[in-house]
Amino acid sequence: DIQMTQSPSSLSASVGDRVTITCRASQGIENDLGWYQQKPGKAPKRLIYAASSLQSGVPSRFSGSGSGTEFTLTISSLQPEDFATYYCLQHNNYRLLTFGGGTKVEIK
Amino acid sequence: EVQLVESGGGLVQPGGSLRLSCAASGITFSSYWMSWVRQAPGKGLEWVANIKRDGSEQYYVDSVKGRFTISRDNAKNSLYLQMNSLRAEDTSVYYCARGLQLDFWGQGILVTVSS
Numbered sequence: 318d319i320q321m322t323q324s325p326s327s328l329s330a331s332v333g334d335r336v337t338i339t340c341r342a343s344q345g346i347e348n349d350l351g352w353y354q355q356k357p358g359k360a361p362k363r364l365i366y367a368a369s370s371l372q373s374g375v376p377s378r379f380s381g382s383g384s385g386t387e388f389t390l391t392i393s394s395l396q397p398e399d400f401a402t403y404y405c406l407q408h409n410n411y412r413l414l415t416f417g418g419g420t421k422v423e424i425k
Numbered sequence: 426e427v428q429l430v431e432s433g434g435g436l437v438q439p440g441g442s443l444r445l446s447c448a449a450s451g452i453t454f455s456s457y458w459m460s461w462v463r464q465a466p467g468k469g470l471e472w473v474a475n476i477k478r479d480g481s482e483q484y485y486v487d488s489v490k491g492r493f494t495i496s497r498d499n500a501k502n503s504l505y506l507q508m509n510s511l512r513a514e515d516t517s518v519y520y521c522a523r524g525l526q527l528d529f530w531g532q533g534i535l536v537t538v539s540s
Contacts (some may be wrong), residue, residue: 407525
């Protein structure tokens with residue numbers, strides 16, 4: 318099984334801050350990783366696919382990078398609507414998809 | 426417009442059964458793998474199962490193997506999750522999601538297992 322270790326589990330930030338979230342895979346997954354945003358009571362929404370490709374309609378302040386075992390989601394300038402929980406997902410092993418534990422982004 | 430709409434959730438006693446459905450529209454349903462993902466109250470996301478485009482392959486997380494069955498009816502653009510021998514720890518919001526990369530999700534349906 319591929320384990321996804323996401324950090325931090327939570328962070329406090331201010332509007333305008335640059336925010337970085339990391340996911341580490343227990344083995345190489347090439348670029349088979351997506352990033353999702355979830356707001357309370359809502360379904361997750363995909364932001365990034367193939368580790369670094371921006372989903373259509375997602376603001377350009379979101380970006381993804383990485384390959385192999387280490388991946389990063391960056392929000393270049395945090396906006397009020399970005400306060401949410403973020404998850405990574407590996408689909409390299411499609412027989413057992415695994416999510417990271419989540420990062421809750423809160424207002425400082 | 427892509428739409429995935431789950432139904433069939435509710436309250437069930439431990440040991441009971443429930444069948445979830447997911448109705449798809451706005452997509453060529455038979456062209457996509459489909460998945461179920463769940464989220465226990467206050468917890469993170471957990472992938473549950475997926476099924477190949479033609480239904481010939483199905484995969485499950487260990488915690489539901491032997492109890493849950495994923496299936497699909499491409500003629501009806503529908504995905505299903507038959508859940509048997511339900512446990513309290515199966516209490517979650519269940520989402521259906523499109524593809525192996527989970528690029529689009531339904532709104533979710535709550536399943537509560539409690540006596």
